[in-house]
Amino acid sequence: MINGIRPSNGGQPGTALDRRLVVPSNWDPDLLGAVATAKPAYMYGSLPAERGMRTMLQLPTVGEEEIAEYVTEAARQGIKFLYVMNSTCNANREMSEDGRWEFLQRCQWILDSGFAGVTLANPMLMEIVARDFPELELHVSLLTGVKDPRAARFYEEIGASLIHLDPEVARDFATLKMIRESVDLRLSLVVNEGCVLQCPLRGYHSNVISHSRESIEGQYHVDYCYYNCAGQKVSDPAELLRMPWIRPEDIHVYLAEGIDHFKIAGREKMGGGPSSHSEWIAKVTAAYHNERCDDVAELLVGLEGIQSLTGELGPEPPDLHIDSRRLDGFIRYFEKGLCDLDCSRCDYCDAWARKAVSVDGDARSYLKQVESSLDRIRTGSYWTRSLEV
Numbered sequence: 001m002i003n004g005i006r007p008s009n010g011g012q013p014g015t016a017l018d019r020r021l022v023v024p025s026n027w028d029p030d031l032l033g034a035v036a037t038a039k040p041a042y043m044y045g046s047l048p049a050e051r052g053m054r055t056m057l058q059l060p061t062v063g064e065e066e067i068a069e070y071v072t073e074a075a076r077q078g079i080k081f082l083y084v085m086n087s088t089c090n091a092n093r094e095m096s097e098d099g100r101w102e103f104l105q106r107c108q109w110i111l112d113s114g115f116a117g118v119t120l121a122n123p124m125l126m127e128i129v130a131r132d133f134p135e136l137e138l139h140v141s142l143l144t145g146v147k148d149p150r151a152a153r154f155y156e157e158i159g160a161s162l163i164h165l166d167p168e169v170a171r172d173f174a175t176l177k178m179i180r181e182s183v184d185l186r187l188s189l190v191v192n193e194g195c196v197l198q199c200p201l202r203g204y205h206s207n208v209i210s211h212s213r214e215s216i217e218g219q220y221h222v223d224y225c226y227y228n229c230a231g232q233k234v235s236d237p238a239e240l241l242r243m244p245w246i247r248p249e250d251i252h253v254y255l256a257e258g259i260d261h262f263k264i265a266g267r268e269k270m271g272g273g274p275s276s277h278s279e280w281i282a283k284v285t286a287a288y289h290n291e292r293c294d295d296v297a298e299l300l301v302g303l304e305g306i307q308s309l310t311g312e313l314g315p316e317p318p319d320l321h322i323d324s325r326r327l328d329g330f331i332r333y334f335e336k337g338l339c340d341l342d343c344s345r346c347d348y349c350d351a352w353a354r355k356a357v358s359v360d361g362d363a364r365s366y367l368k369q370v371e372s373s374l375d376r377i378r379t380g381s382y383w384t385r386s387l388e389v
Contacts, residue, residue, distance in 0.1 A: 016255060017262070017289045022082070022188060024267035024281055027062045027070055034282035036077045038289035041261055043074060044082040044119065068113040080116035086141035087210035088121050088203075100128075107133050121206075123158065130159030137161045142190055142263075143206050147175065149182035162186040164263055167193050170244035171334035173257060180258040188261035189254065191246040191288060194302030196232055196239060198341065201225045224377050230306050231370040234318055237357040240297065241349040247296055247324055248287045250331045262288060266301045296322035306370055315369050318361030326356040 018039040025031065025045035035043070048061055071081045085106070093099035107129060110118060117137025120126050121144050129138050140146060140155045142164040155163055162185060169175045170189050180187060195202070205225035232239055246254065251262065264284050266277070287293040297303060297320045305317030330352055333339060343349070 015289065017251065017291065020255075020261055021285060021288060022261050022263040023285050024264060025070070025081075026267055026277060026281065027066065028278045029070070029073070031278045031281060032070075032074055032077055032079070034278065035285045036079065038285045040079055040285065042080045042082050042116065044084050045267055046084045050085055064109065064113070071114045075114055081114070082117050082119050082137075082139060083110045083115045084119045084141075085125070086119050086121040086143055088143050088206040089210040090122065094122065094125055103128065104132065107136070111135060117161070119164070123155075126155070126158050126160065134159075139188075140164060142166055146179075147172075149178050152179050152183045152185075152187075156183045156185050160185055162188055162261065164188045164190065167195070167244040168198060170246060171331070171339060173335055174337055176254075176257050176259070186260040187258065188263050189246065189259055190263045190265050191248075191251075192284060192299045192301060193245060193265050194233070194240075194243055194300035196229050197242040197244055197343075199229065201228060222377055224374070226302075227306050227370060227373050227377065229302070230317075231367055231374075233303060233320070234359060234363050234370075235367055237359055238343075238350040238353040240320060240322055240357050241330070241353050242343060243300070245296065245300055247327055247331070248291045248293045248299075249324065249328070251288065251291050253331060253335065264288065293324050296324050296327070305366070306373060315362055315365040317366050318359045318363045321358045321360070323356045323358075327352065330356075 019041045021038060021040040022042045022044060023035050023038075023040040025043045027045060045067070047064070047067065074081050090099065094103060103125060107118070111133055115136070117139055118129060119139040119141050120129065121141035123144075126138055126140070129136055138158070138160045140160045140163040144151070144155070144163075145166045145168075146152055146155065146163050147166040147169045152163055163183075165176075165179065165187060167190055169179075199205075205223075208223065208225060246262070254262070264281070266281060266284065284299045287299055293299060303320055333348055339346070339348070
C-alpha cells in the first residue's frame with residue numbers, strides 16, 4: 001500500500017474492469033503491488049531515451065537490466081507489459097541501415113526481456129514487427145489518429161492486435177459503433193487525457209516531442225504547445241468538460257459499446273522524482289477499476305501548471321476541480337448523438353461547467369504569466385537550461 005492508498009475494489013475479484021485497464025509504469029517496484037489488485041491487462045513504459053511521447057526529462061532514469069527484472073516481476077503478478085515506441089517522426093532514420101538495425105536490436109531485447117508487445121505509431125515499423133517478431137503483440141498508438149473504420153481495417157490487415165483509438169471519437173458513439181463492427185481486433189480508449197478537444201497543435205506537438213532528444217541535448221528544448229494550451233484550460237472552464245476524457249462512472253457505457261480496454265495516461269507525472277507519482281497512478285487505477293471518483297480533474301494529465309522560463313517562481317496555477325457527482329447524466333447528450341463538435345453554436349458544456357467546474361486561485365495573474373512565457377518563446381528570449389530538472 002502506497003501512502004494509504006487502498007487496493008482497488010478492496011482486492012475483491014470479479015469486477016467488470018478486471019483485465020481491462022492499461023496502466024502506466026514509472027518503474028517503481030512498490031507500484032506493482034499497488035495496482036496488481038486492480039488486475040490490469042497491461043502496464044507500459046520505455047527506456048528514458050526512447051523516442052516517444054514523453055521526453056527524457058519527464059521519465060525516470062532506468063536501465064535495461066532493471067526493466068527486464070521489473071517486467072519479470074510483473075508477469076509473476078499476472079500483468080503483461082508493453083514497450084512504447086510511439087514517436088510520430090524518426091527523421092526517416094528507420095529507412096537507414098543503422099536505424100533499421102537499431103530497431104531490430106531493440107525489438108529483440110523487448111522480446112528477450114519478456115514484454116508481451118509493443119506500441120507503435122509508425123506503420124512501416126509495425127509491418128516489420130508483424131513480419132519479424134510475430135511473438136509480440138502489435139498495439140497501434142492513439143497518435144496514429146484512428147477514428148474511422150477504414151483506418152481501423154488498415155491496421156488490422158497489417159497485423160495489429162489492438163488499436164488505441166483517437167481520443168477525438170471518445171464521445172462519438174455512432175463512430176465507435178461503426179469501428180467496432182468493422183474489425184475483430186481489440187479496441188482501446190484513453191480515459192484521462194487532459195488535452196484540448198480537436199487541438200490544432202496536436203500533430204505538431206507529437207513531432208516536437210518525437211524530436212525532443214535533439215533539442216534537449218542542444219539545450220533549446222521548450223514545449224511551446226503546452227504553454228499555448230495551458231491558458232485555454234484556465235480561461236474557459238467549459239474546455240475542461242469538452243476534453244474527451246471518460247468519467248470512471250461512465251465506463252460501463254463504453255463496455256456496452258464493445259470497447260475492450262481503457263488506457264490510463266500519465267507515466268510522465270514525476271513531480272519530485274521517479275517514484276513520486278506512484279500514489280497518483282495507484283489512485284487513478286483504483287478510480288477506474290472501482291468506476292468512481294470525486295474530482296475528475298485529479299485523474300487527468302495535462303493540467304499541471306507551466307514551468308518558469310527564467311527559473312524564477314511565478315504565480316501558482318489555479319486549482320481546477322471537476323465535481324464528478326454533479327456530472328451524472330452528462331454523457332447522455334453524446335450517447336444520443338446530439339454533439340456536432342461545433343462548440344461555437346452550442347452551450348451544453350458551458351451549462352454543465354457552471355454546475356460542475358470550479359477554478360480556485362488567481363487565474364488572471366497566472367494567465368498573464370502564460371502569455372508572457374509564450375511571448376518569450378516566440379521572440380526566442382528564453383534560457384532553457386533552467387528547464388533541465
